[in-house]
Amino acid sequence: MTEQDTAPSAAAADPALRDRLVDSIRELLPHVLKREVAEVTADTELMDALGLSSTTGLELVLELEERLELEISVEELGRDDFGTVGSLADYVAGNLLTEA
Amino acid sequence: MTAVVAVAAYLPEGRVRIEEVAGRLGLSGMQAKIFRRYHKLGEVALDPHGGLADLLRGALRRLDGLRGQEHRVRYVLHARTFPTVVPYPHDPVGELCEEFGLGHAAVFAVGHHACASGLLAVDAAGRLLAADDDRDGLALVLTGEKAFTGEAQLVPETSFFGEGAAACLVSAAGERDRMLAYATDPRGEFDTDDQETALEFQRVYADTLAAAITAAVGRAGLAMDEVGVILPHNVNRVAWHQVCRTLGYPRERVVLDNVATTGHVFCADGFINYLTARDRGLLRQGEPYVMAAAGAGSGATFSAMVFAH
Incomplete structure (x- = not known):
């Protein structure tokens, strides 16, 4: 058994999918952070x-999976992907193992 | 030049799923799921009825290279992640030395590099033998500990410890496997409970471990593409993926086979992975390989050692 590089299964997302992911991330954030979260947009910085x-952050991705009934490849998930709500949505959209 | 003459390892048969360990330690289902999905950990080897001596004995019994050479062993080093592994006055390593005909050897522990202490012990063993100027002298490096407290079962947000042991014979000179270089970067600034420092440790982990590997490979007069395989510590897969990205080194050449089936076996991982690599035919005569580990706890240490097989 060896590690193989995994390529994203989906190309860059369509805008509707990205919007849906941004909405879901926004809704899940209070649950994951265990507090109320003020106005969140695609440009909101998740960590800073x-x-x-x-x-x-990982909990957020796995919660997203359950909510949207999707399977997301987390192999290539890196720190940069957690930059903003939008960058995380882009990662998820580009790394779906099931059809959105 | 220090050489590793023989390596043996022992893993108890018992396996426990990480979800079971996580549950016992009070982790949530989601936290366990992150370990399985993201860190790619699956189960750990545990021997609930055995002690430390049973683990180390398992490795020593498999060390065929020791048979008939006991009289040559001058030093026995137990490399430890934790400073204290059994309560006073127990001395399982000393008792095993008597059992295996090594009662004449100087026995001591090597630590304070946490899970990178195994590499420190190999280096120390070679230096001691070289200083003795006795070409026939050997040292025995033992690794392996019991995962019997919460702290010794879980590295928060990082890994689960498993039980097992390794034994290796070191000489001051010899053809296989010759140590070409050793680099270690002890980082005392991480000896704090401060949350910001913990985040900084997470941020620099992959880059600092990659830098230790690059330093060792450079000291050996080699380039990374000449390194056949890397034998990692089994902390988790994703940490090593990040190291590979930093190094530009193909992840399929890092022997991560045992991460999901044994967990992080304290200081023994590199030696266990050595045997896996050997059995898979990944170690080729004359080809350099790297054994690397990072240790954390009361500071952090990032270490790498280059060998020629």
């Missing part, structure tokens, strides 16, 4: 502005 940690 909201205090998301690497662990709560």
Whole structure:
């Protein structure tokens, strides 16, 4: 058994999918952060502005999976992907293992 | 030049799913799911009825290279993640030395590099033997600990410890496997409970471990593309993926086979992975390989050692 590089299964997302992911991330953030969160947009910084940690970030991705009944490849998920709500939505849209 | 003459390892048969360990330690289902999905950990080897001596004995019994050479062993080093592994006055390593005909050897522990202490012990063993100027002298490096407290079962947000042991014979000179270089970067500034420092540790982890590997490979007069395989510590897969990205080194050449089935076996991972690599035919005669580990706890240490097989 060896590690193989995994390529994203989906190309850059269509705008509707990205919007849907941004909405879902916005709705899940209070649950994951366990507090109310003020106005959130695609440009909101997850770590710097909201205090998301690497662990709560991963929790957010797995919660997103359950809510949208999607399977997301987390192999290539890196720190940069947690930059903003929008960058995380882009990662998820580009790394779906099931049809959105 | 220090050489590793023989390596053996032992893993108890028992396996426990990480979800079971996580539940016992009070982790949530989501936290366990992150370990399985993201860190790619699956189960850990545990021997609930055995002690430390049973683990180390398992490795020693498999060390065929020791048979008939006991009289040559001058030093026995137990490399430890934790400073204290059994309560006073127990001395399982000393008792095993008597059992295996090594009662004449100087026995001591090597630590304070946490999970990178195994590499420190190999280096120390080679230096001691070289200073003795006795070409026949050998040292025995033992690794392996019991995962019997919460702290010794879980590295928060990072890994689960499993039980197992390794034994390796070191000489001051010899053809296989010759140590070409060793680099270690002890980072005392991480000896704090401060949350910001913990986040900084997470931020620099992959880059600092990659830098230790690059330093060791450079000291050996080599380039990364000449390194056949990397034998990692089994902390988790994703940490090593990040190291590979920093190094520009193909992740399929990092022997991560055992991460999901044994967990992080304290200081023994590199030696266990050595045997996996050997069995898979990944170690080729004369080809350099790297054994690397990062240790955390009362500071952090990032270490890498280059060998020629």
